[in-house]
Structure formats: structure tokens, C-alpha cells
Amino acid sequence: MAKREEILTAALDVIARNGYRRTSVRELADAVGLSQAGLLHYFSSKEELFQEILRKRDEVDASAFESMHESPIEGFFAVIRHNSEVPGLVQLYAQVSTEAGDPDHPAREFFIERYKQFRAMFSQLIRDEQAAGRIDADLDADRIANLFLAAADGLQTQWMLDPSIDMADHVAYLWQLVTRA
Amino acid sequence: MAKREEILTAALDVIARNGYRRTSVRELADAVGLSQAGLLHYFSSKEELFQEILRKRDEVDASAFESMHESPIEGFFAVIRHNSEVPGLVQLYAQVSTEAGDPDHPAREFFIERYKQFRAMFSQLIRDEQAAGRIDADLDADRIANLFLAAADGLQTQWMLDPSIDMADHVAYLWQLVTRA
DNA sequence: GTCTATATCGTGATAGAC
DNA sequence: GTCTATCACGATATAGAC
Numbered sequence: 158m159a160k161r162e163e164i165l166t167a168a169l170d171v172i173a174r175n176g177y178r179r180t181s182v183r184e185l186a187d188a189v190g191l192s193q194a195g196l197l198h199y200f201s202s203k204e205e206l207f208q209e210i211l212r213k214r215d216e217v218d219a220s221a222f223e224s225m226h227e228s229p230i231e232g233f234f235a236v237i238r239h240n241s242e243v244p245g246l247v248q249l250y251a252q253v254s255t256e257a258g259d260p261d262h263p264a265r266e267f268f269i270e271r272y273k274q275f276r277a278m279f280s281q282l283i284r285d286e287q288a289a290g291r292i293d294a295d296l297d298a299d300r301i302a303n304l305f306l307a308a309a310d311g312l313q314t315q316w317m318l319d320p321s322i323d324m325a326d327h328v329a330y331l332w333q334l335v336t337r338a
Numbered sequence: 339m340a341k342r343e344e345i346l347t348a349a350l351d352v353i354a355r356n357g358y359r360r361t362s363v364r365e366l367a368d369a370v371g372l373s374q375a376g377l378l379h380y381f382s383s384k385e386e387l388f389q390e391i392l393r394k395r396d397e398v399d400a401s402a403f404e405s406m407h408e409s410p411i412e413g414f415f416a417v418i419r420h421n422s423e424v425p426g427l428v429q430l431y432a433q434v435s436t437e438a439g440d441p442d443h444p445a446r447e448f449f450i451e452r453y454k455q456f457r458a459m460f461s462q463l464i465r466d467e468q469a470a471g472r473i474d475a476d477l478d479a480d481r482i483a484n485l486f487l488a489a490a491d492g493l494q495t496q497w498m499l500d501p502s503i504d505m506a507d508h509v510a511y512l513w514q515l516v517t518r519a
Numbered sequence: 520g521t522c523t524a525t526a527t528c529g530t531g532a533t534a535g536a537c
Numbered sequence: 538g539t540c541t542a543t544c545a546c547g548a549t550a551t552a553g554a555c
Binding site for chain 1: 520521522523524
């Protein structure tokens with residue numbers, strides 16, 4: 158459905174500017190020129206809507222940043238750098254991903270799957286670096302992968318409270334730590 | 339006021355079991371045998387109440403774990419280990435700390451201050467290790483401190499989604515990475 | 520497919536009696 | 538200090554017309 162995509166794209170735009178906390182279904186509906194009920198015609202619930210917004214965001218980021226960098230780790234840094242341009246999306250992600258920690262949250266499965274994928278991707282990346290001799294082969298790729306994802310998430314919390322914190326810089330520093338260890 | 343403390347202690351207990359998402363002021367009131375209005379007599383708003391609950395938690399953790407360990411880093415690990423016994427509190431903290439990222443959130447100042455303190459404490463700890471020759475003096479204590487706090491926060495998100503993730507183990511691994519670098 | 524209108528709900532806040 | 542009662546509100550969800 159083209160309309161669904163149109164809604165999600167518009168939603169990303171609104172939320173990037175207004176943040177998650179202030180954004181109701183009604184406002185997203187306004188942004189696409191639909192009524193609240195009209196918008197919910199395309200999604201089974203508010204929670205599903207926001208989950209799909211986040212999925213769309215991943216998709217947009219992936220196609221924007223993954224291909225344009227030679228090494229995958231550079232793409233990762235680029236996404237993080239980009240994040241500081243879209244505070245509302247950072248807030249959206251941080252908020253919903255922690256809500257999804259609740260056993261009954263409808264987006265829980267989505268996030269479990271998402272972390273599984275990112276974890277696999279990242280630990281593969283590290284193993285590749287190990288194979289190439291750029292990271293000590295003794296290091297535990299899985300644990301390091303989890304630590305990178307955790308650092309990226311946790312830095313968002315700090316950055317929202319103090320935007321002078323440079324998220325990308327910190328993650329790059331962690332990378333430096335790992336590559337020289 | 340003794341009553342305020344009594345309320346906060348009871349609240350910690352309820353939330354540790356039920357989590358944040360499900361917990362309304364009314365339920366906390368029930369737990370201390372007060373009406374909702376009766377409880378709010380002691381706090382200016384729901385948001386202030388939850389902020390104070392988190393402050394109380396820090397206080398409890400600090401007195402429980404800081405003194406019983408010789409080195410401060412061990413206390414840090416102990417708190418993290420303890421966290422996996424109280425999922426509701428992890429959820430509470432994760433949730434409110436990200437909500438506080440909003441510029442208008444009443445608990446924003448509280449968290450800014452809290453991070454400032456933890457950051458200072460942690461980077462001092464690292465500098466001490468550097469002075470003792472256990473951490474390379476070339477490393478940037480401030481950035482590493484932020485990375486530890488970020489990792490601890492981010493691991494909570496992952497752990498809530500997958501409790502088989504060992505938060506303390508991961509943080510200890512990061513410590514190992516830093517001490518051998 | 521989209522709208523209008525409304526049901527329904529939870530819940531935080533407040534007024535005022537005791 | 539504490540309760541009862543009520544308000545106010547901001548949602549989301551849904552029924553039913555067009």
C-alpha cells in the first residue's frame with residue numbers, strides 16, 4: 158500500500174521535529190490530511206503504528222547510510238552522527254524501545270528481533286576485523302557487539318539530557334579501544 | 339517526614355514487582371493504605387513522586403552496595419548484579435530517564451544532575467586507577483566514564499528484552515578491555 | 520476509504536468535609 | 538492529614554453514514 162508508506166514517511170517528519178511525547182495519532186493524521194479514524198484504518202492500533210514508524214526509519218537509515226560507506230562500521234558511525242540531527246526520532250526510539258521491555262508490550266517481538274539482527278550483524282563485522290588482523294583474535298566478538306549496541310543506546314539517553322555529548326565521538330572512541338586492545 | 343519515606347519505600351517494593359508501566363498513583367496509595375488523594379498530599383504531582391522514588395532507590399543502593407566493597411568499581415558491579423533481581427525497578431528507571439529527555443519533563447533537571455554526579459564519580463575512579471598504574475594513562479577518563487554509564491543503561495534495554503543477557507558480565511568485560519588496553 | 524460522532528477508559532488533579 | 542467525590546482531560550478505539 159502506497160498510502161501506508163506515505164503515512165509513515167510523513168510521520169517520521171513530524172516526529173523528528175516534535176518528538177514522541179507530544180505526538181498523538183491525531184497530529185500524525187493532520188500531517189497527511191486524514192482524520193484520526195481515517196489514519197487508523199491503515200493500522201490496527203497506535204502501538205502498531207509507532208512500531209511501523211520505527212521499522213520505516215531503520216529502512217530509510219539503512220538505504221541512506223549503509224551503501225555510501227566502504228566499511229560497515231563507518232555506516233554505523235554515520236547513522237549515529239545523523240541521529241543528532243533528528244532529536245525527535247532519538248526520543249521516539251529510546252522511549253518505545255524501553256516500553257517494549259514490558260512483557261505485554263505489542264512491539265516487544267519487533268525489538269527482540271531487531272536486536273537479534275543488529276547483534277548478528279555487528280559481531281560478524283568484528284569477526285571480519287579479527288580475521289583481517291585489525292582486532293585481537295582473543296576478544297569476544299559477541300560481547301563486544303552487545304557493548305556497542307548498548308553504548309549507542311545509552312549515549313542517546315545522555316545526549317538527550319545534554320546535547321553537548323558527542324555520541325558518535327564516544328562510540329568511535331570505544332572502537333579505538335577495541336582495535337588497539 | 340517519616341511518612342514520605344514510608345511511601346517511597348513501599349513504592350519501591352510494589353514497582354519492583356509490578357513494573358512501572360502498570361503502576362498508577364492509586365496502586366501505590368493502596369500499598370500504603372492511603373487514598374490516591376491522600377498520597378498526593380505528600381507530593382506535588384505524579385512526576386515528582388516518581389522522581390523521588392528513583393532518588394530513594396539510588397540512596398538505598400548506595401548504602402547497600404557502596405560500603406560493602408573495597409573498590410568502588412566492585413560496588414558498581416554489585417549494583418548491576420542486583421538490578422537483575424528487580425526488573426520492575428530497571429523498567430522504572432529506563433522509562434523515566436528517557437522520558438526526562440524531553441525538554442519539558444519535570445524530572446529533567448534531576449537526571450541531568452544525576453548523570454553529572456555519576457560521571458564525576460566514575461571518571462575520578464578511572465583516574466585513580468591510572469595513577470595506580472592499572473589503567474593506561476593515555477586513555478581519556480571522561481569519555482570512558484560516559485561509555486560505562488551508557489553501557490550500563492543500554493544493557494538494561496537489551497536485558498529487558500532478553501533476560502539471558504548478563505548485564506554485569508558485559509560491564510565487567512568492558513572493564514577488562516579498559517584495564518588491558 | 521474516509522469522515523463524523525461517540526463510547527469508553529484510565530488516571531491525575533482538586534475542592535471541600537471531617 | 539486523610540477521605541470522598543468529582544472533575545477534566547486526553548487519548549484510542551469503534552460504529553455507522555457517505
